[in-house]
Amino acid sequence: MPPVIAFVGKPDCGKTTLLERLIPELKRRGLKVGTIKHHVHEFEMDQEGKDTWRHKRAGAKVVALASPTGLGVIRNTDHDPAVAEVIARYFSDVDLVLAEGYKHSDLPKIEVFRSAIHAAPLAGRDQSWLAQVSDVCPAGELLPWFGLDEIAALADFLVEHFINQSAPPRATLLVDGQPIALNNFVEQFLARSITGMTSSLKGCEKAKEITITIRLNDHADR
Amino acid sequence: MPPVIAFVGKPDCGKTTLLERLIPELKRRGLKVGTIKHHVHEFEMDQEGKDTWRHKRAGAKVVALASPTGLGVIRNTDHDPAVAEVIARYFSDVDLVLAEGYKHSDLPKIEVFRSAIHAAPLAGRDQSWLAQVSDVCPAGELLPWFGLDEIAALADFLVEHFINQSAPPRATLLVDGQPIALNNFVEQFLARSITGMTSSLKGCEKAKEITITIRLNDHADR
Numbered sequence: 001m002p003p004v005i006a007f008v009g010k011p012d013c014g015k016t017t018l019l020e021r022l023i024p025e026l027k028r029r030g031l032k033v034g035t036i037k038h039h040v041h042e043f044e045m046d047q048e049g050k051d052t053w054r055h056k057r058a059g060a061k062v063v064a065l066a067s068p069t070g071l072g073v074i075r076n077t078d079h080d081p082a083v084a085e086v087i088a089r090y091f092s093d094v095d096l097v098l099a100e101g102y103k104h105s106d107l108p109k110i111e112v113f114r115s116a117i118h119a120a121p122l123a124g125r126d127q128s129w130l131a132q133v134s135d136v137c138p139a140g141e142l143l144p145w146f147g148l149d150e151i152a153a154l155a156d157f158l159v160e161h162f163i164n165q166s167a168p169p170r171a172t173l174l175v176d177g178q179p180i181a182l183n184n185f186v187e188q189f190l191a192r193s194i195t196g197m198t199s200s201l202k203g204c205e206k207a208k209e210i211t212i213t214i215r216l217n218d219h220a221d222r
Numbered sequence: 223m224p225p226v227i228a229f230v231g232k233p234d235c236g237k238t239t240l241l242e243r244l245i246p247e248l249k250r251r252g253l254k255v256g257t258i259k260h261h262v263h264e265f266e267m268d269q270e271g272k273d274t275w276r277h278k279r280a281g282a283k284v285v286a287l288a289s290p291t292g293l294g295v296i297r298n299t300d301h302d303p304a305v306a307e308v309i310a311r312y313f314s315d316v317d318l319v320l321a322e323g324y325k326h327s328d329l330p331k332i333e334v335f336r337s338a339i340h341a342a343p344l345a346g347r348d349q350s351w352l353a354q355v356s357d358v359c360p361a362g363e364l365l366p367w368f369g370l371d372e373i374a375a376l377a378d379f380l381v382e383h384f385i386n387q388s389a390p391p392r393a394t395l396l397v398d399g400q401p402i403a404l405n406n407f408v409e410q411f412l413a414r415s416i417t418g419m420t421s422s423l424k425g426c427e428k429a430k431e432i433t434i435t436i437r438l439n440d441h442a443d444r
Contacts, residue, residue, distance in 0.1 A: 016273045023280040034284035035277035043292030045268055051238045051322060052267065055257035058245040061316055062256035068302040070265030073295050073312045080290040090295045092435050094283055100273060173420060174433040180425045190419060191436045197412060198395065203402045207438060211396040213314050214413045214432045 001088050001172050001179070002034070002096055003162040005130070008103040008122065009112035014148070015100050018112055018133060025155040026096060031163065034094035036086060038101030045074055083107060084179045088172050092209065096162060113138075114148070131157065223310050223394050223401070224256070224318055225384040227352070230325040230344065231334035236370070237322050240334055240355060247377040248318060253385065256316035258308060260323030267296055305329065306401045310394050314431065318384060335360075336370070353379065 007015045019035060026033050046053045052063045052074065062075040083102055091097050099107060106128055113121045113134035121132065131144040133154060138145060146154045170191035173180040182190070194212065198204045229237045241257060248255050268275045274285045274296065284297040305324055313319050321329060328350055335343040335356035343354065353366040355376060360367060368376045392413035395402040404412070416434065420426045 016276050020276055020280040023277065023282050027281050032283045033281065034286070035274070035282045036286040036288055037273045037277070039287055039289040041289070043287070043289040043294070045272075045274065045287050045292070045294035045296075047266070047269055050267075051259045052257070054238050054242055055245065055259070055320075055322075058242040059249050059255065060245050060257045060320075061254045062313055064256070064258040064308055064312060065261055065265070065267050066258055066303055066305070066308050067261040067263070067265040067299075069299060070267070071297050071299050071303055071308065072265070072267035073308075074267075075293050075312075077289075077291060077293050081288055081293055083288070086286055086288050086293065086295075088435070089433070090286060090297075091284055092437065098277075098282075100277075170436055170438070172435045173423070173426075174431075175420070175426050175429045176431050178425065180420075180423055182423075186423065190434060193419060194416065194434060194436055195438065197415060198397070198402075201395075201402055201404075201408065203400065204395075204397050207397045209396075209398050209438070210434075210436045211311075212393060212412060212416060212432075212434050213310070214393045214416055215314065216392070216417065216430055216432075 001084070002091055002094050004036075004083065004087055004097040004099055004107050005158060005162065006099040006102040006105060006107040006109045007112055008101065008109050010118045010122065012117055013112045013114050015112050018148070018151075019098050019100060021151045022098065022155060025151050026158065029155060029159055031095040031159070032093065034091045034097040036083065036091075036097060036099045038083070038099065040080075040101075046072075082178065085174065085177050088174055088179045089177070092172070092211075096158065110154075130161070223306070224313055224316050226258070226305065226309055226319040226321055226329050227380060227384065228321040228324040228327060228329040228331045229334055230323065230331050232340045232344065234339055235334045235336050237334045240370070240373075241320050241322060243373045244320065244377060244380075247373050248380065251377060251381055253317040253381070254315065256313045256319040258305065258313075258319060258321045260305070260321065262302075262323075268294075304400065307396065307399050310396055310401045311399070314394070314433075318380065332376075352383070 009015055023033050052065045055063045065072045083105055087097055108130045109128050110130050111121055111132045115136045129143060133146045135148050171187045173182060198210055231237055245255050274287045277285045287294045305327055309319055330352045331350050332352050333343055333354045335354060337358045351365060355368045357370050393409045395404060420432055
């Protein structure tokens, strides 16, 4: 699972603008970047009147649009999915995920703050807070600080913290959509056993990513 | 992997309208339905100006929007993904997938035809063609035929063909995104081995779906 960093801040502090500038900076460093926006209001993606929009309105649980240049998948959910679940399921092929929101999660967090707009930064910080990006250097602040235009320095900071030092896990396990914590022994055991079991199958010789899904008691929950 | 049926036909024959009517009819029969639209022109999903749209434009490879009621994931692709890959990866929790397009695939196909709009149905049929839905009963036609309003009968036909008779596979295997064909022995072997290996892990006791992803030589392809 790639590392995920949450960018948090009060409304209109410029989170999206910061990500728009940070993404190309990270790409320039050779990284494949993903983003996830956490949205607590009514879900809206897709364009009204499009065929996929019509499929979904008619009651499809999952709709996809597949083309040579892009793939989009939209699904109904009956709960706010855990960010770890979304990352494990959909972001396995990126190096780093930038999240917008998830203030109340235990993700590592970077606050975006503009004194021109808000009187004070967010309160209630804990050890998950990594750094602050803002228009004024905060007095007495213990966190690393970056100015709003110090995008290259921020990208270097993220690479240093999350890419150079992380050994990505070899195996991730989802059970009914929930990620299961694996200690190093179990992770290596699963990774090596399954790599071994599949290695002699046609098409698996040069595998870089192996995904197996097993369904038990199919159709029992209809 | 759930069964997939492709609805094909000339432009404006009413494929989307048919699916809009068929989806609720299938849901009424207790099925979870997914849809996939195959689009050969420029990809467009999401709404211009939205945060996810801005992330993607800035260069994110994968963007997601997560909320309590819906989850959307949009990714760049450099090739037209195989329908089997998309289904295996994103539709594991539905019972049946209705595809719009994929005329040239080997999916089972149903043609939608309206004589009021086109002079003749599509040519070049093979044994993958299952049925025709049209405004006139075709003379000398060997395929099962349904009128444009015979939605309930069409739903019954699909349930009979694809749900009542299919024993869904217990294990699906993707290698670098490509589905690998498994014979029954290998499928059962993988399903039982992995179910066994994970069954004693905390959180796996009552698993209905187990997904494991293994990455080898991580970061080697940057």
